[in-house]
Amino acid sequence: MDRRYPYIGPAEIRDRVVPGCLGREIGSAGDLAVWLAEWPADEREEPFTFVVDAGGALRLAPRRSEHVVCAGGGPVLSAGEMGFVRDGDRWAVREVSNQSTGYCPDVTSWAAVAAALDRAGLDHPGGFTHPIVFRRCPRCGQRNIVKDDHFGCAACETPLPSVWNLGTTG
Structure with missing residues (x-):
């Protein structure tokens, strides 16, 4: 069973959660391409905030947003930052970390990240590049x-x- 990480950060950050407002769910390479196209090229160069929610879905939000907001306030299977690179005609994961001081996920949460990326058909480095x-x-x-x-x-x-x-x- 995947470990679920509760939010353990400051309450004032948790208070920013708006019901029904979550990070964008990325279920396929096409979803990622559409979402990244919404961002200016220079902003696509930076890593984005990500969570793998309790249901195993990969969710993305702008880098300076809070993980707990991206997750809608709920527990996660992992959280951190994720950067992408263009690989031919599609996007791939360039870098990924578990850097989330609100959830503080263990490095073992990589399994949940890999499963979400594999389900979405996204190439990835095979482990946290910045554990x-x-x-x-x-x-x-x-x-x-x-x-x-x-x-x-x-x-x-x-x-x-x-x-x-x-x-x-x-």
Whole structure:
């Protein structure tokens, strides 16, 4: 079963969710081409915000939008940023990360991303090109990004767990 990641970011960001307003669902290469055509060429060069919603659908939104808004406030199977490149007559995924400090998905969430991309018929790199390891400090509760395999809390130096621990699963 895929892990569902609840939103764990600031409430004031969650309050930006508007019922019925979600990121654009991308179910095929054609959907992606139509959506990208709506953006100026220079904006297509930047990565976009993405989520894989609880139903397994890939959803995209502008880069500076919030993941929780893209997901309509619900839990996700993954979240991060995704960039595209033109490959002949179609688009392919150039880069993808799990960079979402509102959901803090584990690197294992790649399986959900790959499944959504495969269903949509989109070529992809086969893994996160910029994986981020998130952990919560068991002492002070601070959310941390683990860098250079240093599993120590940036706020209080407490050792961080080796396994993801930022929310409930379901």
